[in-house]
Amino acid sequence: MTQTPPILHVDRLAKDYGSFRALDDITFDVAPGEFFTIVGPSGAGKTTLLRCLTGLLEPTSGTVEYQGQAVDGVPREFAVVLQDYSRSLLPWFSVEKNVALPLRAHGVAKAEVAERTARALADVGLRDAARKHPGELSGGMQQRAAIARAIAYQPEVLVMDEPFASVDAQTRADLEDLVLTLREEFGMTVVFVTHDVDESVYLSDRVAVVSKSPSRITTVVDIDLPRQRDQIATKELPRFSQLRSEVFAEIRNRVRDVDGPTSPEYVI
Amino acid sequence: MTQTPPILHVDRLAKDYGSFRALDDITFDVAPGEFFTIVGPSGAGKTTLLRCLTGLLEPTSGTVEYQGQAVDGVPREFAVVLQDYSRSLLPWFSVEKNVALPLRAHGVAKAEVAERTARALADVGLRDAARKHPGELSGGMQQRAAIARAIAYQPEVLVMDEPFASVDAQTRADLEDLVLTLREEFGMTVVFVTHDVDESVYLSDRVAVVSKSPSRITTVVDIDLPRQRDQIATKELPRFSQLRSEVFAEIRNRVRDVDGPTSPEYVI
Amino acid sequence: ACGGGGDELEAGEDGLTPLTVMQIPTMDAGPLHLGVEEGFFEEEGLDVEVRIAEAGSAIVPSVVNQESPIGYANAVSDLQAIDQGLDVKFVANCCAVGADPEADTSRIFVLPDSPITDVAGLAGANIAVNSVNNLGDLTIEVALENNGVDTSAIEFTPMNYSDMPAALERGDVDAIWSVEPHRAISESRGFTPLISNFVESFPDTTIGYYITSGAFAEANPEIVAAFQRAMDRANDFATENPDRVRETIVENLQIDPELVDQTNLHVFAPGLDEESVKVIAAAAVEHGMISEEPDYEEIFIRPGE
Amino acid sequence: MNRRTLLGLLGAVLALAVWWATSAGSTNVYYPPLPRVLDNLLEYWLGGAGTEHLLDSVRNLAVGLSIAVVLGIGLGMLVGQVRWLDRAVAPTFEFVRAIPATALIPFAMVLFGLGTSMKIFIIALGCFFPVLLNVIDGCRQLPATLLDTTRSFGITGWFRQLHVIAPAIYPRAAAGIRIAIPLALILVVTSEMTGSRIGIGFVLWTAQTSFNVVAVWGAILLLGILGLLLNLLFGAVERLTDRRYHRA
Amino acid sequence: MSALAPVPRESRLHAVALPAAVVVGLLALLQLLSVTDVLPRSYAPPPTEVLAALGRLLTGPALWTDIGSTLVGWAVSLGIAVVLGTAVGMLLGSVRWVQWLLTPVIEFLRPIPSIALIPLVVLTIGGARDGAVFLAAYAAVWQMLVAAIYATGAVDPVARDTARAYNLSRVQTIRWLTLPAMLPGLVTGVRIASATALIITVTSEILLGGVPGLGQGLNLARSAGDLTRMYAYVVVIGIVGLAINTVLTVLARRVVGWQGARR
């Protein structure tokens, strides 16, 4: 797909929880600067995949390489937004401190920490909530705080697990564009999980569809839309609708394929 | 709006967190059997409103009445799906037990508990995960477990706070229809919070739009679509698009109104 | 400092050698306090600090490790320590028993309405003592045997002296062993005295001694000698001034003055009474409290040697 | 045998080896060679006159500890959830808690007389507080979302106590019991310090006052072993209840 | 939403009057039992007499030096126990093989009564304050240790993942994540260990030689056969414990304020 060596290389990854196989034989590459999205039904194994990818979880078999090096422990250049955002914030620190924490941990100068923290908080619309504690935030605000922490970190690789699930449509659109802008600015690679097919097409360079567990990548859809995206213009492109339907069909297909039409997951 | 006396009556409700005013002068009624949805920007006060409505939180001023009685403590006929679903499941019980718990607490006969639990779990597509513990579920599965618990309870009033935030599009559609079906079957009243405008229009009889905090109800949109909804047919109706735009415009309006065009919340 | 070598004590700036002496909080301590107050120790070049410990079991190790180079323990405790191989030597007399039962500092009491009305009744009784396998049961058994009572069925229950009257009144024990000032307290409660077990077991015998560790004595012979000389003066002074003994006890042990007035005092004799040690050791062997009599050549720091 | 047991055994063997080696040639009367202590343990406590003392102590311990655990969990759940009650009794509890058992014994003797009930009282009282405090704090720190959930489904009364509160405080109660177990042994010994002619404590104190150091070490060894056994026992119980609560 | 559970507002009256009423009630009961001789009056002196003796003590200087010296002993031994117990507890709680290796040894040492160690301690450490501090720290450290081990289990796994995701160093993880999460458990541990440290400090003052403090005062009263004064000392000890706990509670509320209201 890309000529340059991949920044991430996932090779025949499998993960068992006890006797339960969550991931089965996952192989893909991510190119530097790419926006790579994973979609799939609930409980498929997307979170598991991200956790293996980032070194948070040890795979049962297979390997993950970051810039040619086997991943073992989260590489320093990664920032991760976990799905369970509300528990990923430390309740005893203010929002501001939560965002500043990774920067302080890595010895970034005080002034720069303050500046990057303030900017990230403003970016996600939490400027006024900087002094609040996580327990005093709404669900969506907590989620945005977790996002602010990741973008303030200015990672090489940004890994996000359903990061916009709890925010309203307008904020979501704004945050989508924010991530795209930051990617341009810092040349970040983004690995993203979402349930929103529109979102996946709008944001990505490629969308991987995973099947129900034991999860495999069934298709990777190339999003051949112009790189410069716009919430209105891009979504009005006929190609957008085509790709959207393609991904959607793929998800439905995989579900039907694997479980047949009477899968309890989808018959109510 | 409705001739019958309201099942829920909210009168000049206000809520302060310390010196911070989250809700300001909220007044509305919900008719028996109605599907009432609240939408609004992240951090507006929707969760706060639901918590006051259900008696989980004491309002600073104003009253909530359920069937003419002041609400003080959650009425027994309510079931609530909290936004922070992952922490609302008891980690020491299996999914099954979590779902069965409220029923057992109210002395429902064993056989019936088993039957209702099994049905609710099947309804949300968790039949195979019944024996798992919450920590072994994916985010979306946890959310569905919390939903299953509420529907197995067969409440008079079902209160749900962004209940489908973490599930994929297909599951979401299925769960939407599930809630509509159950409402018909049991004559439930539903109070619902969502960020998805399409969802709010598709599901509701009325949609209330709340402004940023201090939160007020700015408009209540009557959804005059035929009562029988269908994921494809209903959404293809021109009236659906109209209503959708109306709600969306209302949300945008309120945001602009209150904060002006340079609100940090929406300028990136 | 586990008793291997002796640390030499150095005099302080005032020319006095600081010396810690451990005592238990009983009336036995009178002469020692008087010696400090009257300056007998100072005149011998010693700056004595008296420290209070609950029992001999804490004092002996502190003597052995020379934290408190000199300490008090009753003869039975001293002999038991020596019997177990601890490096303990007798230094000076503390207190002795006289020959007049009425003046004894120790007594066995029963309730006035007790079925036990005489010494013979104590056979098979349950008697409270402050600790078992020690001076109390030894003197009681010897005293009773001297009175022709079979002691084999007697049971001894250990408890604090201050808890004994309550235990007696509640009937938890049949008799209690009280030493001053608890003897006076028991008397004032109207309990019936049966026997003065010190006088009737070991009359005219020294029962309490100051001890030191052999290692300390070897390293500091002058200090031990100085202590002996001062202690002799203190014992003499105490014998001549019983009122001063009572005063110093009231002050240092915070005992009610009226109560102290009703107490009997020990006999305070100067010197180091070796014969008494032998008498008690023989009885202790007989009653199974030590395995054998010690080597008497080894256990005394004889004054003037 | 799993790794855990193996490592534990290794640790125990290492510790014993160190004890053995350092005491082997010891001429210090207060630190007798381990074989002599082991002899005392085997001959006196396990096979000889000490067994009677051992059994008496163990019985008191079992009764006292059980009372403490039951009362501690029960009252702790009550006080932890009823705020005014906590307000009312907390100072009194804190007052009593600070008083050493040695200083309480005279009062306990007046209340109960000499003998078993006094000893059990001392043991139960001392062990009661760690359990109580842990349970109270556990109740305080229940996650808010969890409480909201139970409230929103109207889960109340016994059911709530049994199925929600109890499992939630369970780890804290277990921590309290773990603290109480060795405390119980200590209090057994303390309670036999005075007014008793039977029990491990009685033997220990008598040995101590007559400088029978080998017997003192023998009693210490015995107490340590009892502590280990009780701990293993509780570990098994914990795993069992854990399975009940967290797996069932 | 992880909002804090609402703290019911309480009047000051509630906070003071209620416990006071309980105390007064208990005292009245004791007085009644003692005066009617249900509890033998001469061995369980009525509260009024004990309070009178307490009054006499309060006016003298001796009691205050005793309190001061006991508090010093308590503070030093608690400090040692808390630091040591927390450090080792965290190590054991986070490195499983160390825990497995040491558990039997620790469980063996824990039930050994520190008072049974007195002769050994006197011999090796000395009988004065050093020995008392050692004994009290010995007794308290185990409680801190157990509390710390259990508290390490209180760290939310998602938060732990976050720390790993951002590559926080071990020290940073401990400072920012582990310790704060452990705090509620540690605070309980401190409160339990504090009482133990006080109890053993007083007990050592009774049993060891030459350690001035409330224990020695109590012991002198007991040896003098003055039960009323002895109970006055018991009351002082209880009040000191209560005061310490109140201070700790206020501190704890500060430290774990984010947890919501606590005792």
Ligand SMILES: Nc1ncnc2c1ncn2[C@@H]1O[C@H](COP(=O)(O)OP(=O)(O)OP(=O)(O)O)[C@@H](O)[C@H]1O
């Ligand atoms: N710790 C665990 N122990 C056992 N099973 C687990 C564990 N975590 C996840 N699973 C199982 O693995 C499967 C995949 O879970 P995962 O969280 O990766 O799904 P997901 O694709 O992220 O779903 P969602 O979109 O709902 O978040 C699920 O069936 C889940 O039950």
Ligand SMILES: Nc1ncnc2c1ncn2[C@@H]1O[C@H](COP(=O)(O)OP(=O)(O)OP(=O)(O)O)[C@@H](O)[C@H]1O
């Ligand atoms: N416990 C609390 N203490 C202080 N402030 C709070 C507390 N809970 C919520 N708030 C504030 O109240 C406002 C409304 O919060 P609420 O959770 O009701 O919003 P929401 O509409 O549910 O948002 P979202 O869609 O993001 O969940 C927010 O600004 C939040 O910071």
Ligand SMILES: [Mg+2]
């Ligand atoms: Mg997931």
Ligand SMILES: [Mg+2]
């Ligand atoms: Mg909300």
